[in-house]
Amino acid sequence: MTVRVVIADDHPVFLDGLRLLLDTAPGIEVVGTAADGAQLLEVAGRTAVDVVVADLDMPGLDGAAAARALLANRSDVAVLVLTMHDDDTSVRRALAAGARGYVLKGAAPGSIVRAVHAVAEGDTVLNGDVGARVLRAAADARGGAGTTAPPPGLASLTVREAEVLELVAQGLGNHAIAGRLHLSVKTVQNRVSDLLAKTGAASRAELVARARDAGMGGRA
Incomplete structure (x- = not known):
């Protein structure tokens, strides 16, 4: 299109x-x-x-x-x-x-x-620093005020990617994330693949660890 x-x-x-x-x-x-x-x-x-x-x-x-x-x-x-x-x-x-x-x-x-x-x-x-500030503000709102700059890759996420990553960090599987965000499972799978590529994480577990280091998911 x-x-x-x-x-x-x-x-x-x-x-x-x-x-x-x-x-x-x-x-x-x-x-x-x-x-x-x-x-x-x-x-x-x-x-x-x-x-x-x-x-x-x-x-x-x-x-x-x-x-x-x-x-x-x-x-x-x-x-x-x-x-x-x-x-x-x-x-x-x-x-x-x-x-x-x-x-x-x-x-x-x-x-x-x-x-x-x-x-x-x-x-x-x-874009850029704007996205980083939004992620830091979200972490602060969850009580992570001591968080510094996001790990590499997290500052360039779209808001939808950040929403998916938040739920991944909470431990939800792809089907549960799809239901929560009203997306198809395939779309969630694609978003997770994009997140792995953007962050350089080698696995979903490493992706969760990086997200939690940024103040995401730990207090859901």
């Missing part, structure tokens, strides 16, 4: 570069561009679109406000915020508006392409 994308950014050079990146990526077609939030709503309103990639800082209607307005009528569209801001306030503002992904403009081109595909498939993607 080809993911149809609308891009919104008020910097023409960046907008052109992003369009070139996505238009040449497998499985992605850029079907529209916009220079501000109001234009984004107009373009998305008349275009068959799966994913909107939007900057936060745009003149007039900013990215978060545009995302909220768009999703009020188009809940089938996934919004991916692509921004320079990595502060917690900006992250919370974007996620509260309904964004499924938050990626920094300094991310590698491949990471941006993967993020577009991930949000189109229903995942939530938090």
Whole structure:
């Protein structure tokens, strides 16, 4: 399936570069561009679109406000915020508006392409340090306030991968995880395989150990 994308950014050079990146990526077609939030709503309103990639800082209607307005009528569209801001306030503002992904403009081109595909498939993607902070906050909320940075691989997880890993760390099997998250067993198996590859864990037991070292699963 080809993911149809609308891009919104008020910097023409960046907008052109992003369009070139996505238009040449497998499985992605850029079907529209916009220079501000109001234009984004107009373009998305008349275009068959799966994913909107939007900057936060745009003149007039900013990215978060545009995302909220768009999703009020188009809940089938996934919004991916692509921004320079990595502060917690900006992250919370974007996620509260309904964004499924938050990626920094300094991310590698491949990471941006993967993020577009991930949000189109229903995942939530938090890039780099943003994802690491979310995992640390989750650990703190479970009482693991002494936890430092996540082990290698854990900082780059999507939210769905983190959900699966949390349940793996609790000792649940694939069938139980599938029932808890309303996924197919095959999907869970694929997620676990991805987690093993991302973390470099040689076995499920090692994956559990690494997750628990990061403060996950131990207090379920």
